[in-house]
Amino acid sequence: MEEKYQAHRLLYELLKDVQEPPELRSIVDWTGRVLRAVDQGQPIVYNEFTFWCDSMIAMDIQPLSPEVWPAMLLAAVAAFPEMVDPNALASADNPILDTAVEAGIPPELCTAGRGIVGGLLTDFLPPPSMTVVPSYPCDNTRAIYQTVANLTGAPIYWLDCPYWMDEPEAMDYWVSQYKGLISFLEEHSGKKMDYDRLKEVVEESNRFVDYWLEGSELLRMKPLPQNGPFLATEVLLNLGLPIATEVVKARLDALKERIARGETAVPEEKVRVVWNYLPVLWDPGLFDWMAQEFGAVTPVAMGSWEHHEPVDTSTPESIIRGMARRALGAHMGRHGASSSDVWIEDTLHAFEQWQGDCIIVNGALGCKWVRGSYGYLRDICRQRGIPVMMFDADIADPRVVSQEEVHARIGEFLDTVMAR
Amino acid sequence: MTALEELTKQADTLTNPYIERWKERGGKIIGYYCTYVPEEIIHAAGMLPYRMRATGSTSSELGDAYASTTTCTFCRHALDQAMKGEYSFLDGLVTLHSCDHVARTFDAWRYGKVPLPDPFYLRFLDVPIKTDAPAVEWMTLQLDKFKRSLEDHFQVTISDEALRRSVKTYNEKRRLLKSLYELRKKEAPPITGAEVLGICIASTSMPADEFNQLLRQSLDELKGRDGFWDYRARLLLAGGELEDPAYIRVIEELGGLVVTDMLCFGLRAFWDLVDEDSEPIAALAKRYIERISCPRMIDYSRRLKFIRDLLGEFKADGIIVQRMKYCDNWACDGAMIRWQAKEDGTPYLILEREYLMSAVGQMRTRVQAFLETIMR
Numbered sequence A: 001m002e003e004k005y006q007a008h009r010l011l012y013e014l015l016k017d018v019q020e021p022p023e024l025r026s027i028v029d030w031t032g033r034v035l036r037a038v039d040q041g042q043p044i045v046y047n048e049f050t051f052w053c054d055s056m057i058a059m060d061i062q063p064l065s066p067e068v069w070p071a072m073l074l075a076a077v078a079a080f081p082e083m084v085d086p087n088a089l090a091s092a093d094n095p096i097l098d099t100a101v102e103a104g105i106p107p108e109l110c111t112a113g114r115g116i117v118g119g120l121l122t123d124f125l126p127p128p129s130m131t132v133v134p135s136y137p138c139d140n141t142r143a144i145y146q147t148v149a150n151l152t153g154a155p156i157y158w159l160d161c162p163y164w165m166d167e168p169e170a171m172d173y174w175v176s177q178y179k180g181l182i183s184f185l186e187e188h189s190g191k192k193m194d195y196d197r198l199k200e201v202v203e204e205s206n207r208f209v210d211y212w213l214e215g216s217e218l219l220r221m222k223p224l225p226q227n228g229p230f231l232a233t234e235v236l237l238n239l240g241l242p243i244a245t246e247v248v249k250a251r252l253d254a255l256k257e258r259i260a261r262g263e264t265a266v267p268e269e270k271v272r273v274v275w276n277y278l279p280v281l282w283d284p285g286l287f288d289w290m291a292q293e294f295g296a297v298t299p300v301a302m303g304s305w306e307h308h309e310p311v312d313t314s315t316p317e318s319i320i321r322g323m324a325r326r327a328l329g330a331h332m333g334r335h336g337a338s339s340s341d342v343w344i345e346d347t348l349h350a351f352e353q354w355q356g357d358c359i360i361v362n363g364a365l366g367c368k369w370v371r372g373s374y375g376y377l378r379d380i381c382r383q384r385g386i387p388v389m390m391f392d393a394d395i396a397d398p399r400v401v402s403q404e405e406v407h408a409r410i411g412e413f414l415d416t417v418m419a420r
Numbered sequence B: 001m002t003a004l005e006e007l008t009k010q011a012d013t014l015t016n017p018y019i020e021r022w023k024e025r026g027g028k029i030i031g032y033y034c035t036y037v038p039e040e041i042i043h044a045a046g047m048l049p050y051r052m053r054a055t056g057s058t059s060s061e062l063g064d065a066y067a068s069t070t071t072c073t074f075c076r077h078a079l080d081q082a083m084k085g086e087y088s089f090l091d092g093l094v095t096l097h098s099c100d101h102v103a104r105t106f107d108a109w110r111y112g113k114v115p116l117p118d119p120f121y122l123r124f125l126d127v128p129i130k131t132d133a134p135a136v137e138w139m140t141l142q143l144d145k146f147k148r149s150l151e152d153h154f155q156v157t158i159s160d161e162a163l164r165r166s167v168k169t170y171n172e173k174r175r176l177l178k179s180l181y182e183l184r185k186k187e188a189p190p191i192t193g194a195e196v197l198g199i200c201i202a203s204t205s206m207p208a209d210e211f212n213q214l215l216r217q218s219l220d221e222l223k224g225r226d227g228f229w230d231y232r233a234r235l236l237l238a239g240g241e242l243e244d245p246a247y248i249r250v251i252e253e254l255g256g257l258v259v260t261d262m263l264c265f266g267l268r269a270f271w272d273l274v275d276e277d278s279e280p281i282a283a284l285a286k287r288y289i290e291r292i293s294c295p296r297m298i299d300y301s302r303r304l305k306f307i308r309d310l311l312g313e314f315k316a317d318g319i320i321v322q323r324m325k326y327c328d329n330w331a332c333d334g335a336m337i338r339w340q341a342k343e344d345g346t347p348y349l350i351l352e353r354e355y356l357m358s359a360v361g362q363m364r365t366r367v368q369a370f371l372e373t374i375m376r
Helices: A006-015 A022-040 A054-058 A071-079 A086-102 A111-121 A139-152 A170-189 A195-218 A242-260 A286-294 A316-327 A333-337 A340-353 A368-384 A403-419 B003-012 B017-024 B039-044 B073-083 B100-110 B133-154 B160-183 B193-202 B208-223 B245-253 B280-290 B300-313 B328-344 B360-374
Strands: A044-047 A062-064 A130-134 A156-159 A271-275 A296-301 A358-364 A388-393 B029-032 B048-051 B092-096 B121-125 B233-239 B256-262 B318-324 B348-353
Touching: A006 A022, A006 A071, A022 A044, A022 A062, A022 A071, A022 A242, A054 A062, A054 A170, A054 A195, A086 A111, A111 A139, A130 A139, A130 A170, A139 A156, A139 B300, A139 B328, A156 A170, A170 A316, A170 B133, A195 A242, A195 A316, A271 A286, A271 A340, A271 A403, A286 A296, A286 A403, A333 A340, A333 A368, A340 A368, A340 B100, A358 A368, A358 A403, A368 A388, A368 B100, A388 A403, B003 B193, B003 B208, B017 B029, B017 B048, B029 B039, B039 B048, B039 B133, B039 B160, B039 B280, B073 B100, B092 B100, B100 B121, B121 B133, B133 B280, B160 B193, B160 B208, B160 B280, B193 B208, B193 B245, B193 B256, B233 B245, B233 B300, B233 B328, B245 B256, B245 B360, B256 B300, B256 B318, B256 B360, B300 B328, B318 B328, B318 B360, B328 B348, B348 B360
Parallel strands: A044 A062, A044 A130, A130 A156, A271 A296, A271 A358, A358 A388, B029 B048, B029 B092, B092 B121, B233 B256, B233 B318, B318 B348
Antiparallel strands: none
């Protein structure tokens, strides 16, 4: 019988002993664990891509964030551009997306979601034993994951997030959703939550968050010591495992060493870009291109910083409540879960704290909430004299808007910003 | 003019003489965007609930300044109408996270992009997406807060007694609409799908008591009407926002008689009744959360079963799903309906549309071809 998930297996074998860059190590390790769980018939739980995985790690159930499954391929490209042709990679992704469309999922749905349906239909993506999804960030999420449940028949648990989280009763409702999550995982895995183990895992995740946010804070420096936002994909893959902490610590140490050596992202920093959306996933070199061509550095992006307090691990109740509270800080999730206020406030906070000169929004065509909020941000920025621009692109499919078009649009904007 | 004609013509215009009379008498009108807003609470406050439409809009240029190119065209047109002051008859607006499109365009109202009289009542209900007991409890809390905020803003009292009366009035409306749908089960239904949509729209644009009276008369009139025999297929029409009976007329002119639906303005809005014997706010919460759902709710398996049941009950030969472009909610429900229909051997057609009727020629061709595959 033909073995499934060949691309991942191949890359895993190729990269499993590679130590640098650290973020690749994390993704390779996760991919290996997913493949082992598949091969051994162990349960796999899908965690939607804004939902951190430490509760699953604590129960020793393998998380698989399906939106992030192609990350192995993307990370390999980013780390070793000479090894994999990004254009070939993009075209390899096309049949998956096209399969979803042929099955009836309209092309204007978020590519991340279409990728899940296409991935399941083409055996690119291992199917879940169970699925955990918050009600955020968007219509795509709610629509696609109902489809995943329909396609796979796997049990699914939804965490229903109130729209107005400042309302007094909202936190209790949200915490009750978290408690329901534990019961769901117990019921469908046959395992019991060991709260001592959960405490260990959450303490590990607290350490992770500390290192991550410290790295992000260091990028407030001007000139910027290292180009590119301090992202933390690990929260979806390995959070609560030592490897996630080791990897983020290694990244932090490397950044500190650069700072100690007085290194900067570019010889002459001309513009600081606040990027308040996801990067363009199919163009991992975009931030470097902006830096090289324009001296435009990108210290911050959606998900490279968040408001978090350490989870209080003194009692099971405080752990659950702390995890629930922390989930509300997760970017994208919190932005789509509530009114435009939240995304706009976070964007302006990032602009101020990371000393931005302008704001660029990746106007992902499938993302109706960000595109629907942009006009309000634009008005505020105009009032405050902040240059802001949203460009059209698909997050994972370069056929929709090409790299040339994206670069041209960003280039024109940066020229304008620099001419001010 | 017959009562039936009086009702169906209400869909042709944004406002109507009933609304004008209501305003002349000093009555308040509260707009609402979605079927998850309980009209009963507004009614019990002595106000007129009005379901938002963009009827009469011909462009969306003002709305496009805030809504994006991938916002559905209903929301863009409705925002445009708002920015042009076309909803000046409203004293308030209530919505919820029906979808990202509605939620984001509602922000324009909150952010002062829409010219509003002062004071103007704005409320965003926090409606859960789940349908379980904790969700009903959460909804109860939200509806109680909604009731109190209406009371505070308009300085009125909404008594339990008034709520019970409103529940009865709206249940009566629902029963009458269900009687209308019963007629559609006949081999020769006396009413078209386009007419039914017109009536359903009227039910959201005029005082409930007057509507109920007109619908009773219409049901009497229909007793004497000949049924439609000359159709080529009986159809179930599913999908989200559809407020233009002309859209259904295109299908029906080609011989596809729409005998039932799973529409936002149609059956989904009224099918389930409120328990009249329970505490009213709790009963409303239960009804609105447990009713036959919209794809915003995590309830796809019940929706699919409901559609299968409707097909049987109304002896429909096929399904058409009409979906507004960029509507994510109906994107996946449409796909799942398609998969189920395929499995069941039910003919299906998925039509994408914009708010304004366009590409009618292409639509005709597709519907015609679809009807030919049914070969009744």
